[in-house]
Amino acid sequence: xxxxxxxxxxxxxxxxxxxxxxxxxxxxxxxxxxxxxxxxxxxxxxxxxxxxxxxxxxxxxxxxxxxxxxxxxxxxxxxxxxxxxxx
Amino acid sequence: xxxxxxxxxxxxxxxxxxxxxxxxxxxxxxxxxxxxxxxxxxxxxxxxxxxxxxxxxxxxxxxxxxxxxxxxxxxxxxxxxxxxxxxxxxxxxxxxxxxxxxxxxxxxxxxxxxxxxxxxxxxxxxxxxxxxxxxxxxxxxxxxxxxxxxxxxxxxxxxxxxxxxxxxxxxxxxxxxxxxxxxxxxxxxxxxxxxxxxxxxxxxxxxxxxxxxxxxxxxxxxxxxxxxxxxxxxxxxxxxxxxxxxxxxxxxxxxxxxxxxxxxxxxxxxxxxxxxxxxxxxxxxxxxxxxxxxxxxxxxxxxxxxxxxxxxxxxxxxxxxxxxxxxxxxxxxxxxxxxxxxxxxxxxxxxxxx
Amino acid sequence: xxxxxxxxxxxxxxxxxxxxxxxxxxxxxxxxxxxxxxxxxxxxxxxxxxxxxxxxxxxxxxxxxxxxxxxxxxxxxxxxxxxxxxxxxxxxxxxxxxxxxxxxxxxxxxxxxxxxxxxxxxxxxxxxxxxxxxxxxxxxxxxxxxxxxxxxxxxxxxxxxxxxxxxxxxxxxxxxxxxxxxxxxxxxxxxxxxxxxxxxxxxxxxxxxxxxxxxxxxxxxxxxxxxxxxxxxxxxxxxxxxxxxxxxxxxxxxxxxxxxxxxxxxxxxxxxxxxxxxxxxxxxxxxxxxxxxxxxxxxxxxxxxxxxxxxxxxxxxxxxxxxxxxxxxxxxxxxxxxxxxxxxxxxxxxxxxxxxxxxxxxxxxxxxxxxxxxxxxxxxxxxxxxxxxxxxxxxxxxx
Numbered sequence: 045x046x047x048x049x050x051x052x053x054x055x056x057x058x059x060x061x062x063x064x065x066x067x068x069x070x071x072x073x074x075x076x077x078x079x080x081x082x083x084x085x086x087x088x089x090x091x092x093x094x095x096x097x098x099x100x101x102x103x104x105x106x107x108x109x110x111x112x113x114x115x116x117x118x119x120x121x122x123x124x125x126x127x128x129x130x131x
Numbered sequence: 132x133x134x135x136x137x138x139x140x141x142x143x144x145x146x147x148x149x150x151x152x153x154x155x156x157x158x159x160x161x162x163x164x165x166x167x168x169x170x171x172x173x174x175x176x177x178x179x180x181x182x183x184x185x186x187x188x189x190x191x192x193x194x195x196x197x198x199x200x201x202x203x204x205x206x207x208x209x210x211x212x213x214x215x216x217x218x219x220x221x222x223x224x225x226x227x228x229x230x231x232x233x234x235x236x237x238x239x240x241x242x243x244x245x246x247x248x249x250x251x252x253x254x255x256x257x258x259x260x261x262x263x264x265x266x267x268x269x270x271x272x273x274x275x276x277x278x279x280x281x282x283x284x285x286x287x288x289x290x291x292x293x294x295x296x297x298x299x300x301x302x303x304x305x306x307x308x309x310x311x312x313x314x315x316x317x318x319x320x321x322x323x324x325x326x327x328x329x330x331x332x333x334x335x336x337x338x339x340x341x342x343x344x345x346x347x348x349x350x351x352x353x354x355x356x357x358x359x360x361x362x363x364x365x366x367x368x369x370x371x372x373x374x375x376x377x378x379x380x381x382x383x384x385x386x387x388x389x390x391x392x393x394x395x396x397x398x399x400x401x402x403x404x405x406x407x408x409x410x411x412x413x414x415x416x417x418x419x420x421x422x423x424x425x426x427x428x429x430x431x432x433x434x435x436x437x438x439x440x441x442x443x444x445x446x447x448x449x450x451x452x453x454x455x456x457x458x459x460x461x462x463x464x465x466x467x468x469x470x471x472x473x474x475x476x477x478x479x480x481x482x483x484x485x
Numbered sequence: 486x487x488x489x490x491x492x493x494x495x496x497x498x499x500x501x502x503x504x505x506x507x508x509x510x511x512x513x514x515x516x517x518x519x520x521x522x523x524x525x526x527x528x529x530x531x532x533x534x535x536x537x538x539x540x541x542x543x544x545x546x547x548x549x550x551x552x553x554x555x556x557x558x559x560x561x562x563x564x565x566x567x568x569x570x571x572x573x574x575x576x577x578x579x580x581x582x583x584x585x586x587x588x589x590x591x592x593x594x595x596x597x598x599x600x601x602x603x604x605x606x607x608x609x610x611x612x613x614x615x616x617x618x619x620x621x622x623x624x625x626x627x628x629x630x631x632x633x634x635x636x637x638x639x640x641x642x643x644x645x646x647x648x649x650x651x652x653x654x655x656x657x658x659x660x661x662x663x664x665x666x667x668x669x670x671x672x673x674x675x676x677x678x679x680x681x682x683x684x685x686x687x688x689x690x691x692x693x694x695x696x697x698x699x700x701x702x703x704x705x706x707x708x709x710x711x712x713x714x715x716x717x718x719x720x721x722x723x724x725x726x727x728x729x730x731x732x733x734x735x736x737x738x739x740x741x742x743x744x745x746x747x748x749x750x751x752x753x754x755x756x757x758x759x760x761x762x763x764x765x766x767x768x769x770x771x772x773x774x775x776x777x778x779x780x781x782x783x784x785x786x787x788x789x790x791x792x793x794x795x796x797x798x799x800x801x802x803x804x805x806x807x808x809x810x811x812x813x814x815x816x817x818x819x820x821x822x823x824x825x826x827x828x829x830x831x832x833x834x835x836x837x838x839x840x841x842x843x844x845x846x847x848x849x850x851x852x853x854x855x856x857x858x859x860x861x862x863x864x865x866x867x868x869x870x871x872x873x874x875x876x877x878x879x880x881x882x883x884x
């Protein structure tokens with residue numbers, strides 16, 4: 045889980061082209077949207093593509109986004125749960 | 132319908148952004164592609180907004196910010212933008228990924244930022260400007276249409292201040308396609324050779340220029356914009372001359388009243404022939420300067436020319452880089468910008484001293 | 486500056502018809518134009534319904550008398566603009582100052598896509614004639630040359646509000662005494678670029694769209710072109726048949742909230758509608774029918790609905806989204822819906838909002854679900870709102 049969280053931070057910064065943000069600047073439980081990192085609905089769509097590209101996980105309903113993408117940890121948990129399911 | 136230029140912003144292949152002075156020294160560009168001299172955009176745009184912006188959006192926003200800052204207008208009543216090609220870089224990114232990934236696993240940002248209204252919309256978003264917002268995308272009429280829209284808005288009493296400008300960018304894809312079409316002179320050496328007789332072909336340019344226009348006269352303003360006109364596919368040079376005479380007379384002027392013609396000559400001999408005929412017949416004794424060696428040829432280059440004309444009127448000087456190294460100080464009243472693109476899109480912009 | 490501008494002619498092509506008469510008939514039958522992709526060649530065929538014009542490119546070229554097909558965007562434009570200009574039947578047109586103001590969002594992208602397949606593999610490949618009409622303005626010029634209009638031409642591109650803005654700009658060119666006649670509207674062809682673009686936004690409904698339904702899931706993309714012929718008061722008096730309506734109001738505002746999402750209270754939509762009413766010197770109670778932007782996405786319909794509630798409560802006019810027939814035709818939608826607004830007045834008909842089963846809980850009004858004939862339609866408000874916050878509203882008034 046720790047490695048996955050670290051990988052995700054690097055991938056999120058790259059996918060969203062976050063300026064002047066380093067992986068260690070993002071807390072594992074820090075909210076990603078609005079008050080936290082300031083991400084918005086376009087970023088949610090970018091994160092859906094990231095999950096698909098890097099982890100072969102398809103989030104078919106955009107409305108699940110806010111729950112899954114609350115923090116880096118919730119994304120990691122979602123990935124782990126899905127990988128366990130398909131394994 | 133007279134409007135005044137209160138502030139300008141210009142990101143171009145010359146040192147123009149951030150108002151470093153009026154073309155004190157020219158930037159020499161080798162080859163057929165003149166890229167903009169760009170500022171550190173972090174001084175212009177919030178990092179949270181910058182991360183999704185492609186180069187053309189940043190260029191447009193920086194030019195708009197310069198124009199607003201200089202004029203002291205925080206939020207204009209309207210924003211009108213011209214762009215012939217739109218956001219080519221993002222269009223190219225989304226299109227190539229779509230082809231290469233066979234329509235799978237595509238991310239949305241490049242598509243969202245590829246629409247032609249992105250620059251105008253980003254400026255409105257940044258300023259929180261709920262006012263009139265329009266975008267013209269008609270080749271070498273794009274900036275002229277935007278200018279006409281701005282002038283009508285003020286004439287209709289629907290705006291007192293309008294931010295109007297034009298943006299276009301060169302990308303690797305667009306340059307390689309336009310090169311194949313045969314627009315450019317491959318062995319040009321540098322941009323300063325553009326008007327040499329042996330040259331037949333032009334050089335590619337790009338830029339973003341914005342103007343804060345107001346209906347309030349002031350000696351602080353750069354210049355007055357008195358009129359703009361476009362005409363499409365004239366069959367002969369005589370037809371072009373008729374349009375120019377008519378345009379001048381509708382502004383109570385004749386060719387003799389024009390102190391300076393800013394001409395769109397570009398190195399292509401067939402296109403230059405039209406300019407030569409018009410210049411000889413209508414403006415035999417007038418002072419004429421070219422500008423495209425400085426910004427390159429692109430459909431909204433007249434926005435750069437407008438910036439040049441506005442600065443000449445404000446400073447009372449033609450910098451050496453515009454006139455074979457000869458700096459000319461004069462009291463200018465009226466400047467006419469005459470441009471055409473491929474002899475299909477002709478345009479006239481008339482500026483006068485304040 | 487406030488002289489009336491009359492609508493002298495209309496022309497339309499969309500998934501529900503190749504001319505205006507076929508549109509009237511399709512509305513009467515309440516027959517939508519969506520279906521499985523048959524002309525567009527995409528991997529999403531079979532999953533995403535679209536509203537295609539039922540003419541192939543060779544058929545369009547033949548119908549227009551062209552030697553070879555050009556960009557589909559341009560051919561749709563030619564078909565509808567020609568119908569509009571012919572129907573206006575303006576005597577002595579060649580002596581009048583005539584303009585063509587068109588809108589589109591894709592330009593010649595349908596051909597650029599073909600070019601890019603070869604070009605990406607090898608930059609020296611790809612037929613240049615497939616890419617020379619890529620620009621939005623190039624598409625307008627193909628149609629302007631076809632119509633023989635050259636006094637003034639321009640192109641507007643403000644996403645989904647593009648052609649409402651071209652009609653608006655055309656009317657102002659007449660009011661400012663720059664032109665006498667303007668053919669104004671817009672066109673867009675379905676392309677893989679736009680289909681995939683909207684698909685990345687996850688706002689395409691995999692079934693037929695349900696605008697203003699509580700359970701709406703998104704929009705269906707469509708294609709087409711719609712134009713009106715605007716004329717000055719003087720030209721209107723020269724026409725054989727008196728125009729049925731004027732363009733009495735228009736307003737353009739920006740939501741300035743987010744690049745793609747509408748603000749929760751529909752600021753831009755509200756300002757556009759309110760401004761159009763002011764321009765027309767009308768009150769909300771004067772409006773007989775609103776042709777909604779009504780794309781069918783969660784975000785648009787609630788923002789538009791909220792703005793309508795703010796402006797019209799408690800008295801609501803008839804409303805419907807004709808995108809339930811034509812799909813969302815993007816740069817053409819404002820032009821097509823302007824034609825439908827004129828038709829509502831001319832045919833005294835309110836068009837239904839198809840497939841609306843469960844009204845939206847948060848809105849106190851429900852769009853019409855059935856066709857209403859012999860309606861008294863005096864003033865029609867047509868909404869066009871788009872990405873980048875670009876919002877425009879037009880008002881058409883019975884003469």
